Amino acid sequence: MHLSEPKQVEMFWMMLLARRLDERAWVLHRQGKIAFHISGIGQEAAQVGAAFALRRGEDWVVPYYRDLALMLCLGYTPREFMLSLMGKREDPSSGGRQMPSHWSLRRVNVVSHSAPVATQTPHAVGVALAIKLRREDKVVLTTIGEGATSQGEWYEAVNWAAVHRLPVVFMVENNGYAISEPVEKQMAVEGAAARACGLGLEGVAVDGTDALAVYAAVARSVEKARSGEGPTLIEARMYRLTPHSSDDDDRTYRTREEVEAAKRRDPLLRMRQHLEAQGWLTPEGLERMEAEAKALVEDAVDYATRAPYPAPEEAAYPVFSAEVRRG
Incomplete structure (x- = not known):
């Protein structure tokens, strides 16, 4: 499961691009140019x-709202991200109808999810059941925050997948807080992986700030699922470096000292240092990456700003069929 030098450099590039897009989204919100943003800063390595452990474009993914880096790896473009933030007609997730970061990308098998947390988990299990019934050589990855593992939908879905040995990998992105609630107020066990034993599937905890460690854990679980050996619950432990969303003031529930200490384990910094130590990333190479990321971000903002909003008469399409059925 070793990744080559080019693959590891590509991983860093995707993390860097996701970070720069995410940072620009915060600026756009503070400028009053978008209404809402929910961030994945600090969670890029796990995503x-x-x-990189999937057959991208063939396997299925049912993500959650912080998964910008995951989506970029699957083929989601910076322009498409900005179109979603601005609610524009070309937004591939919903045509500008849904909140931003409620991802959908039909061309690479990404299934949309709803705003209530944990609802994507039963969807993923349904897809996995269909794969098993059709005898397809595919798996499903679904992601969720650790707070959502307290929801009934999550338990029902994981239990069903375990009973029927479905080809699905559940990845919990444990970022330390369910909005304002720390992990110790969410669960009586050490972490989400410990919940697996009561549901009859393997639970694996991994350092979510280490992209290579997460890759190894997910790759093993994907191959296990693909070979018919059933699901795995992976808990990737990291820290949410930003407030819950653009509407949150995290100073009310955690200290600045805590956040600053967590920044020393920033996954982007960690991956950069790893590549530099291997001699695979030079200052000149990093400068070129930063320049390319900046250009892509600027292009995406400019494109989405000029793009049209959906027409009012499109509001119900394709929610309701234009065809009138007569009994």
Whole structure:
């Protein structure tokens, strides 16, 4: 499961691009140019590591709202991200109808999810059941925050997958807080992986700030699922470096000292240092990457700003069929 030098450099590039897009989204919100943003800063390593373990474009993914880096690895473009943030007609997730970061990308088998947390888990299990019934050589990856593992939908879905040995990998991105609630107020066990034993599937905890460690864990679980050996619950442990969303003030529930300490384990910094130590990333190479990321971000903002909003008469399409059925 070793990744080559080019693959590891590509992983860093995807993390860097996701970070720069995410940072620009915060600026756009503070400028009053978008209404809402929910961030994945600090969670990029787990998302990229998981993506690289898949057959991208063939396997299925049912993500959650912080998964910008995961989506970019699957083929989602910076322009498409900005179109979603601005609610524009070309947004591939919903045509500008849904909140941003409620991802959908039909061309690479990404299934949309709803705003209530944990609802994507039963969807993923349904897809996995269909794969098993059709005898397809595919798996499903679904992601979720650790707070959502307290929801009934999550338990029902994981239990069903375990009973029927479905080809699905559940990755919990444990970022330390369910909005304002720390992990110790969410669960009586050490972490989400410990919940697996009561549901009859393997539970694996991994350092979510280490992209290569997450890749290895997800790759093993994907091959296990693909070979008919059933699901795995992976808990990737990291830290949410930003507030819950653009509407949250995290100073009310955690100290600045805590956040600053967590920044020393920033997954982007960690991956950069790893590549530099291997001699695979030079200052000149990093400068070129930063320049390319900046250009892509600027292009995406400019494109989405000029793009049209959906027409009012499109509001119900394709929610309701235009065809009138007569009994």
